Amino acid sequence: MKASATTEAQESLRLSDILARHETELLSQWIDEQMSASTLRRDLMKESELREQSEQFLSLLRQATRSENLKDTTRPEWEGVREFLIDLSGSRAAQGFTPSETATFIFSLRAPLTELLQRADAPPASVRAATVLLDKLGLFTFEGYQKSREAVISRQQQEMLELSTPVVRLFEGIVALPLIGTLDSARTQVVMENLLERIVETGAEIAIIDITGVPTVDTLVAQHLLKAVAAARLMGADCIISGIRPQIAQTIIHLGVDLQNVTTKANLADALRLALQKLGLTVGRKSEK
């Protein structure tokens, strides 16, 4: 393998030499290429910013190619390039670029670089090595883009889990849990925990679970609700389920779910009235004099 290692070293040296010698020329051609690409987003990025990024990338690429290793971009000498591309794809994903628009940054360098190498009489192996390298870096930006998007999605999911399960105190001794959206297993777990914790914290005697915002109540959702009611009861709190719309009521009957042991109300206002009543409180209009 010694021979091939030497060739590779020569190719990388040649590439770094050519990059060093023709950097300005290559930069201007590359920028032209990027400016004329159909994927250019003038609305999202200024030319000066693009120029700055391109300049920075070429200098990092030149440093990395000096390492005599063009094949394995996971090696430490490529760290600068990798970090730069991760930052770039992350920031472009955040700015609203599509993955193709983002990867065009690297892929548009291919034509000017190949041309430059050919003009400098670089052997075909060198040209091939350079294009393979650019392909690799291009795919790397794709991955970076994807990862940064995934990070955004998972953060949003986390936020939603927290946001969507607020337990609010309606009155002394009464808490309410307005549920909105799909009750899958992960969310239900968080909802239950929040509810039980808040019952302890507030010493509430009555908990109202409002399902006005739950589009579908099937047997799984019903089972989750029944479990929540049973758990709250074990902690000494009575539950009222409110927000049962007419279509949901009819569906529950057909499904055969037994909610007879659970106090239910059509809306939150009725549930609150019942809760106040149970606590021996009344709400009345101030008598006018």
Add this chain to the structure above:
Amino acid sequence: MPANESKELPLRTDDDIVRMRQAVRSIAIETGLSLVDQTKLVTAASELGRNTRIYGGGGSVKIEKVDNGIRRGVRLTFEDHGTGIPNVELALKDGYTTGGGLGLGLGGSKRLCNEFEIDSRPGEGTRVMIARWKP
């Protein structure tokens, strides 16, 4: 989606079930089902979709707008290649479950729809077809 056209969705993850429910609801609205009928159909779809995913080890659903010349409706066909149901009659009985649920899903879906057909072969899989017609 014009009448008699169909679309097929996978049922492999919990997210697939959410998407399937949304698709069924929007087709039920397009077909002109009332709010109560939409809710019944979506709830039945949710039950059967979950069965496909959990007991059938994943599968797919075909959502069709149907028109028999007199009435319009929506037909759903759930299909999996799981272990099948050894005793369909028992599985349809309220309160019977092998998975820790309420045991009402299958029988409940039957009551929520106008048509219900189940074909299950142990070792081969299960196919459930339901339809809800606009009165």
